[in-house]
Amino acid sequence: MDLFLHYLTMPYLLQGVGFTLAVTGLGLAGGLMVGLVLASMQLSRFWLLAGIARAYTVIFRGTPLILQLVFAYDALPLIGLKLSAIGAAGLALAANEGPFIAEILRSGVLGVDRGQVTAGQALGMTPSVLMRRIIAPQAIRTMIPAIGNETVSALKNSSLASVISVEELTLRSTQLASSTFDFFSIFFASGLIYLVLTGAVSVIQLVVEALLDLDRPKPREQLARLFAWRRPTLAAVIAAPPSEAPDAPAEAPPVVAAPMGRQSTAERAKRSATLTQNNVVVDVSGLKKRYGAQTVLDGLDLTVRVGEVVALLGPSGSGKSTLLRCINHLETWDAGAVKVGGRRLGLSEAGKRLSPRAIANERATVGVGMVFQQFNLFGHLTARENVAGPLRWVHGWSRSDAARRADELLERVGLSHRADALPRHLSGGQQQRVAIARALAPNPSVLLLDEPTSALDPELINEVLEVIRKLAVEDGLTMIISTHQLRFADEVADRVVFLSGGSIIEEGPANEVLTRPKHPLTQRFLQVMGAEPAPDTAPMRGSAVARMALDATP
Numbered sequence: 114m115d116l117f118l119h120y121l122t123m124p125y126l127l128q129g130v131g132f133t134l135a136v137t138g139l140g141l142a143g144g145l146m147v148g149l150v151l152a153s154m155q156l157s158r159f160w161l162l163a164g165i166a167r168a169y170t171v172i173f174r175g176t177p178l179i180l181q182l183v184f185a186y187d188a189l190p191l192i193g194l195k196l197s198a199i200g201a202a203g204l205a206l207a208a209n210e211g212p213f214i215a216e217i218l219r220s221g222v223l224g225v226d227r228g229q230v231t232a233g234q235a236l237g238m239t240p241s242v243l244m245r246r247i248i249a250p251q252a253i254r255t256m257i258p259a260i261g262n263e264t265v266s267a268l269k270n271s272s273l274a275s276v277i278s279v280e281e282l283t284l285r286s287t288q289l290a291s292s293t294f295d296f297f298s299i300f301f302a303s304g305l306i307y308l309v310l311t312g313a314v315s316v317i318q319l320v321v322e323a324l325l326d327l328d329r330p331k332p333r334e335q336l337a338r339l340f341a342w343r344r345p346t347l348a349a350v351i352a353a354p355p356s357e358a359p360d361a362p363a364e365a366p367p368v369v370a371a372p373m374g375r376q377s378t379a380e381r382a383k384r385s386a387t388l389t390q391n392n393v394v395v396d397v398s399g400l401k402k403r404y405g406a407q408t409v410l411d412g413l414d415l416t417v418r419v420g421e422v423v424a425l426l427g428p429s430g431s432g433k434s435t436l437l438r439c440i441n442h443l444e445t446w447d448a449g450a451v452k453v454g455g456r457r458l459g460l461s462e463a464g465k466r467l468s469p470r471a472i473a474n475e476r477a478t479v480g481v482g483m484v485f486q487q488f489n490l491f492g493h494l495t496a497r498e499n500v501a502g503p504l505r506w507v508h509g510w511s512r513s514d515a516a517r518r519a520d521e522l523l524e525r526v527g528l529s530h531r532a533d534a535l536p537r538h539l540s541g542g543q544q545q546r547v548a549i550a551r552a553l554a555p556n557p558s559v560l561l562l563d564e565p566t567s568a569l570d571p572e573l574i575n576e577v578l579e580v581i582r583k584l585a586v587e588d589g590l591t592m593i594i595s596t597h598q599l600r601f602a603d604e605v606a607d608r609v610v611f612l613s614g615g616s617i618i619e620e621g622p623a624n625e626v627l628t629r630p631k632h633p634l635t636q637r638f639l640q641v642m643g644a645e646p647a648p649d650t651a652p653m654r655g656s657a658v659a660r661m662a663l664d665a666t667p
Contacts, residue, residue, distance in 0.1 A: 120289075120302035129285035130306060136202045136271040136281060141264060143207025148214030155219055170212040179273050181205040186277040202274035210267055217259045221252030232489035235441055236503040236551070237477025239470045246506055251493050254325050261318030265311045282306060327493060327535055381607075381624060388607060391419040393455075394559050394591050395440060400449035402435055402615070409435045410446065411615040417559070417593060422585045424606035424623060425595040428638060431612040433595040434486075437561045440593070441481045442472055453479045454558055477507050482557035486564045488544040490536040496523060496547045497532040500554050508555055522550035526580050542573030546580055553584070559591040560584070566598060574598070581605070599642055603627050611635045 120126060154166035173181070185208075186201040196204060225248045233243045275284035286303035290296045323329060395417040402410040410432045417423050425433040438444040440451055442458045451458045456479055461467055467475065490499050500519035504510040510518070523529050526546040536544055545565055552560060565581065566574045578601050584590045585605045596602055602609055606623040611632070619632040630636045 120299055121305065123289075125289060126282065126285055126303065126306070129280060129282035130310070132199065132274075132279055132281040133268070133271050133283075133310075135199055136206060136274050136279060137264075137268045139199070139203025140206025140210055140267050140271065143203060144210025144214050144267070147207055147211025148218055151211055151215035152218040152222070155215065156222060166215070170215065173208055174212045178205065178209045178270055179276055181209055182273060182277050198274070198277050198279045201277055202271070202279050206267060206271065206274075209270075210263065213263055214260070217256050217263065218252070220259075221256040222248055224255055225251050226489075226492070228485065228487050228489035229491055231443060232483075232485060232491070232548075233503075234443060234473065235476065235481075235483040235485075236555075237473050237507045238503065239473040241470075242473075242506050246502065247491055254322075254327075254493070257318060257322050257325065261314060264314050264318075268310055268314065269307070378624075381622065385607065385622065388418050388421050391421070393417070394419050394453065395593070396450075396452040396455075397436070397440065398450050398452075400436070400439060400446055400451065402432075402439065402444065402446045409615050410439070410449075412449070413612075413615065413617060415610065415617065417591065419558075419591055420589045421608065422592045422594070422606045424602035424609050425593065425612060426597070426599075426602065426609055426638070427612035427618075432615040433612055434563050436612070437483070437563050437593060437595060440559075441476065441483050441561060443483075453481055473507075477555070480555065480558040481561060482552035482555070482559070483561045484545070484548050484552050484563065484565050486567050488536070488541070488548045488568070490544055490547055490551075492536055495533050495535055496528060496539065496543075499536070499547055500551045503551065504554055518554055519550070522553055523547070526550050527576075540573060541569045542576045545569065545577045549577075549580055549584075553590075559593065562592060562594040562596075564595050564597070566596070597642065599627060599639070611638065613638075 151166045151169060154162040157163055182202060182205040185196065185205040186198065189196060189201070222244075229247055229251075230243060233247050238246070271281055272283035274281050275287070278284075280288075282303055286299050290299045293299065393416055395415070397413060397415040400410050400413040400415075401408070413432070413436065415423075415436070425436065427433055435444060439446050440453065440458075442451070445459065456475075458475060458479065459467060459472060461471075490496075491502070494502055497516065497519045500522055501510075501512075501515035504515040504518060505512060520529065520532060523532050526549060528543055528546055528550070531539060531543060536547070539547065545568075549565075562581065566577050569577060578598065581592075581594070582601070582605050585592055594602070594606070603623055608620060609623045609626040610620040611618050611626065611630075611634070613634050619626060619630060619635045626635065627639065630639055
């Protein structure tokens with residue numbers, strides 16, 4: 114036992130530990146740099162760069178590390194590049210680790226929900242801001258276990274450096290055992306040292322994971338768990354007044370859906386006459402979009418004026434979502450033009466396509482907000498940060514001003530009590546209300562809503578529709594809404610546009626289209642959705658029947 118402890122503290126072996134750590138450190142540092150370059154090349158839009166990176170990965174993952182070590186130490190001097198043994202070992206280990214680290218980085222980036230990336234683009238984030246603020250923070254959390262595993266692997270692989278005379282721990286153990294013939298004690302001591310080193314890596318990994326855990330309790334809560342005897346008894350909690358109960362969650366005022374009464378015919382006519390005087394904010398002309406052989410938009414024309422609310426109706430696949438994505442330039446199109454505020458999106462004055470960065474800046478300048486079906490909140494940010502973050506990163510707001518604006522909007526949508534909650538701790542209706550607040554934060558000129566209630570449970574739909582109704586009725590915000598909520602469209606929309614097969618089949622005042630549709634496809638769609646068109650022989654009675662059907666629509 115004494116001899117074993119002597120070997121554990123023997124300077125000869127400890128010097129070998131130093132060489133091992135040096136080679137591992139060089140290999141990991143170099144491998145991280147190589148991995149970043151390779152991952153960036155593979156994620157690039159340029160196929161040539163991606164092909165070069167893939168070829169490098171195939172070569173260095175497919176050849177043994179021991180051959181790469183020999184090549185770095187013996188072959189590089191033939192071309193005038195002479196490295197020390199430790200330098201050659203570090204270079205070979207870095208070249209070998211690079212492809213593995215690159216795949217870890219690439220999988221982390223690709224693992225981030227693409228809906229969040231789309232939301233960031235819609236908010237005007239440039240590719241670099243998206244990577245720095247949205248993708249990287251979430252990808253790093255998922256990559257920590259794999260990076261920890263790769264670190265342990267590199268530490269063990271450093272023992273192969275002995276083939277080029279690096280006197281790391283394994284080589285020195287072998288030399289010492291050969292001279293003393295005490296193989297068991299020496300190699301057991303060597304193995305224990307390796308175990309301590311790899312154990313330290315595992316501890317560091319766990320600490321980093323804990324620090325990056327968004328759900329970890331606050332320091333005050335952690336202390337409360339440690340000092341359990343300081344917790345109030347159940348009787349004390351029951352006896353305490355509600356305001357003094359410890360850690361009592363703040364209750365939000367219930368979201369009560371106010372009656373959404375319809376405007377009278379005279380009020381609708383007056384509003385319509387007023388809107389026709391307003392400037393055009395969205396102008397879509399001859400828009401064509403194809404996915405392979407499928408035509409999604411077929412020469413579509415649409416004009417929306419300031420303050421107007423347009424509801425897009427139509428069966429699934431009719432082109433509603435694609436039209437909204439084209440207006441915000443989240444999709445490119447094959448022919449036609451889209452103008453917002455008189456500005457032609459996606460193209461320079463010379464008609465040349467803009468770069469992704471220029472398009473992001475254009476979105477931020479033009480002011481097109483968008484609310485998605487699946488909410489697409491940034492999962493690593495709280496409700497307040499989801500609203501305030503884009504204001505800081507895209508529009509240059511100060512931290513205090515952005516936070517103040519976020520709090521105002523969250524209060525307006527009834528979520529001030531949940532400002533510090535992560536998206537996964539919110540209900541679907543709450544998440545969608547945060548998404549609406551985020552879209553409203555920079556004061557957009559037009560708000561696009563793509564089936565904002567389709568992913569919600571029936572009991573949560575009204576709370577979201579009520580928020581949208583207030584925006585339309587009280588604020589006069591310009592909106593284009595894709596929806597299947599017929600009653601909501603009748604109450605809120607100024608105009609209904611019915612799409613089928615990528616074309617506008619029928620459009621007109623909401624009340625008129627929904628109660629007296631003219632086109633057979635519109636009539637059939639409304640019947641399927643629960644509304645009945647008025648027969649020509651009994652217009653008044655038919656209109657009443659249609660209204661009753663609209664009221665019955667969820």
